[in-house]
Amino acid sequence: MSVSPGTTLRVLRQRRPLVHQITNYVVMNETANATLALGALPVMAHAREEVEEMVGLAGALVLNIGTLSPHWIEAMIAAGKAANSTGTPVVLDPVGAGATRYRTDTAKRILAEVDVAVLRGNAGEVATLVGVAAEVRGVESIDAGDDPAQLARLAARNLGVVASVTGVVDNVSDGERALAVANGHELLASVTGTGCMSSAITGCFLAAKRDEPLEAAAEALAAFGVAAEDAARGAQGPGSFHVNLYDALAALDPGTLDERANVS
Helix, strand or coil: CCCCHHHHHHHHHHHCCEEEEECCCCCHHHHHHHHHHHCCEEECCCCCCCHHHHHCCCCEEEEECCCCCHHHHHHHHHHHHHHHHHCCCEEEECCCECCEHHHHHHHHHHHHHCCCCEEEEEHHHHHHHCCCCEEEECCEEEEECCCHHHHHHHHHHHHCCEEEEECCCEEEECCCCEEEECCCCHHHHHCCCHHHHHHHHHHHHHHHCCCCHHHHHHHHHHHHHHHHHHHHCCCCCHHHHHHHHHHHHHHCCHHHHHHHCCEC
C-alpha cells in the first residue's frame, strides 16, 4: 500500500484532469472552485442529452444526490454507465440517504446500476445503505450506531466499493484494508458543502490515481484536511474560513504534504 498525497497531488497538477460533477444546486460553485483551486478542471454538466459525451472527456465522475429530481437521476445513471464503459472511476456522494425514502432508494439504485469506485458519505448515510440503524436529519448525520472504522469495512464488503466514511476521524476501507485519516478542523462542520467538496476532491485524486482507489480516497481526505487546518489559522469564523479554504487548497505543497498527512 502506497499512500503519498504529495505525489498524487503533483501528478494531478501536471495532468489537470477534467472532473465531471453531477451535483446539487447548493454546492455547485463551492465544489467547482475547490476542484479548480486544487489543480483539476471542473465541469458541472447534468443534461441527459450531453452527460455521456462529457464523461468521455473526464478523468473521473462525481455523482451527488443532494438536490434530486427525476431527470437528474436518469442523467446520473446514464453518465455512470458511460463512465464504466471507459474505465472512468465514479464517486457517489449519497447526500441525505436515510432522511427520505426517495434519497435512500436513489442511492441504492445508483449502487445497483453503476460500478461505483468510491462511496463517500457521513456515517449516517453510509449506515443507512448497509442496513445499520442511523439517524439522518435533513442532510446531517445525527447518529450511527456502529464504529466508523467497522462501518467502512462493512459497507465496502457489502456494496463492493471503497467506502470513505467522513467524520472527526475519516475511515476508508476496501473491505480488507483500512486507513484512518485524522486531518481536518472543526470549522469544516460550520460551512455548507464541505462534505460535497471532499467528494469532489476524491474525484480529483481518483483521476490521478485510478488504479488505487483506496489510497486515492484516503489521500484526498488527508489533503482536504490539511487545507482545512491551514484555512482555520487566522479565520474569524465560518465566513473567513470558507474563503481561506480555497486559498489553502491552492497553496497545498506537494513537497510537504506527505509529512503533514495524518494517515494510519
